[in-house]
Amino acid sequence: MTAGPRHAPALDLDRTVGRLLTIGTYASILLIAIGCVLMFAARIDPLAGGPALEPGLIIDDITHLRPAGFMWLGLVVLLFTPIARVVVSLFGYISRGERTMAIVSVLILVVIAASIVIGNVEA
Amino acid sequence: MLLGLWLIGGGVAAGFFGSLLGLGGGTLIVPLLTLVFNLPLLTAVGVSLICVIVTSGASAGVFLERHVANLRLGMTLELFTAIGALIGGLVAFLLPERALEGLFAVLLVYTSLSMARRGRVAGGPEEETVVDGEPPDDTFFDANLSGPTYRVRRVPAGAAGSVGAGVVSALLGIGGGIVKVPVMHLVMGVPLRVATATSNLMMGITASAGAFIYLSRGLIDPFVASPTALGVFVGASLGSRVVHRIDLRILRGLFIAILLYTALQMLLRALS
Numbered sequence: 001m002t003a004g005p006r007h008a009p010a011l012d013l014d015r016t017v018g019r020l021l022t023i024g025t026y027a028s029i030l031l032i033a034i035g036c037v038l039m040f041a042a043r044i045d046p047l048a049g050g051p052a053l054e055p056g057l058i059i060d061d062i063t064h065l066r067p068a069g070f071m072w073l074g075l076v077v078l079l080f081t082p083i084a085r086v087v088v089s090l091f092g093y094i095s096r097g098e099r100t101m102a103i104v105s106v107l108i109l110v111v112i113a114a115s116i117v118i119g120n121v122e123a
Numbered sequence: 124m125l126l127g128l129w130l131i132g133g134g135v136a137a138g139f140f141g142s143l144l145g146l147g148g149g150t151l152i153v154p155l156l157t158l159v160f161n162l163p164l165l166t167a168v169g170v171s172l173i174c175v176i177v178t179s180g181a182s183a184g185v186f187l188e189r190h191v192a193n194l195r196l197g198m199t200l201e202l203f204t205a206i207g208a209l210i211g212g213l214v215a216f217l218l219p220e221r222a223l224e225g226l227f228a229v230l231l232v233y234t235s236l237s238m239a240r241r242g243r244v245a246g247g248p249e250e251e252t253v254v255d256g257e258p259p260d261d262t263f264f265d266a267n268l269s270g271p272t273y274r275v276r277r278v279p280a281g282a283a284g285s286v287g288a289g290v291v292s293a294l295l296g297i298g299g300g301i302v303k304v305p306v307m308h309l310v311m312g313v314p315l316r317v318a319t320a321t322s323n324l325m326m327g328i329t330a331s332a333g334a335f336i337y338l339s340r341g342l343i344d345p346f347v348a349s350p351t352a353l354g355v356f357v358g359a360s361l362g363s364r365v366v367h368r369i370d371l372r373i374l375r376g377l378f379i380a381i382l383l384y385t386a387l388q389m390l391l392r393a394l395s
Binding site for chain 1 (some may be wrong): 126127128130131160162171173176177178180181183184185186187188190191192194195198201202205206208209213214227267278327328330331333334335336337338339340343344346347348350351352353356
């Protein structure tokens with residue numbers, strides 16, 4: 001297989017995925033920064049132990065301007081940004097008919113799902 | 124509030140010097156949180172994995188848009204680093220904390236030796252194309268993962284090394300570049316610049332796989348992770364802007380001494 005025709009369209013996917021990573025990281029850092037400002041304003045000792053992740057409480061915490069809501073949303077966005085990158089790549093490879101790379105993408109998502117499931121079962 | 128600012132400041136320092144020295148945030152964050160802030164090692168590792176995702180996302184986005192990182196190669200190998208991270212994340216909870224502290228001390232000594240070696244060869248021309256007498260394999264992956272100026276070889280060996288990098292990443296809260304970059308460059312024939320950028324790309328998914336295990340055990344504390352990650356982001360951004368204006372030889376020598384001292388402290392903590 002030659003590199004030429006296969007590498008030309010890949011450049012667009014690189015750019016899309018790269019932009020997604022940048023936007024996801026900046027969005028999460030913005031949320032985390034807001035959370036930090038609220039934590040300082042509330043004079044919370046960061047080493048006293050923060051609340052565990054309760055997905056159902058995030059929106060409520062944010063509407064009440066509690067720091068943990070912004071922090072957890074930022075951390076969740078951060079954790080899922082690389083995963084979103086794999087999902088976008090998967091669709092990119094499917095649209096080009098690159099079956100092997102699409103399978104690789106699916107397998108990565110399976111491993112990530114396994115780490116979420118096994119982690120929770122073990123815990 | 125003061126402690127939060129110290130966490131941000133520590134993150135800035137770790138991100139800044141990590142960016143200048145090519146260490147990645149984790150190598151400095153874990154000792155900072157354990158030895159300075161006296162946090163348990165596994166909590167520090169969980170926070171450090173968050174910081175690794177931050178530095179990976181910020182830098183890999185740029186590397187991809189500039190077409191320096193190899194997305195196909197990165198995704199193929201990160202399947203194996205993610206498997207390694209899953210294993211490492213589970214093993215971390217089976218080992219006594221002292222064993223992990225001892226392993227981290229070994230990592231710090233290895234990192235300082237690598238920096239010393241890099242310092243001796245610094246200034247030489249960067250290798251852009253890898254040429255040797257060995258004919259490339261002609262498998263699907265070898266052909267499809269190669270770049271315009273280089274040919275990837277020994278993908279199975281790279282996959283095995285990637286599993287190891289993933290295990291180390293989730294065990295010790297580092298990006299694993301210290302394993303992946305030599306594997307890609309020396310074993311697979313990937314130019315150093317591409318190997319470094321691709322390793323950065325892979326760190327995100329690797330650290331995520333490990334971080335989910337730590338998250339499920341309640342070991343990612345938002346009040347510690349957030350200011351530290353914010354600091355690392357700011358520090359790494361500053362570092363990447365000034366890296367070309369700084370003579371790194373003295374800084375590298377200083378950090379070799381600091382890493383060796385930190386390794387000693389970590390070892391003493393393991394033995395105490």
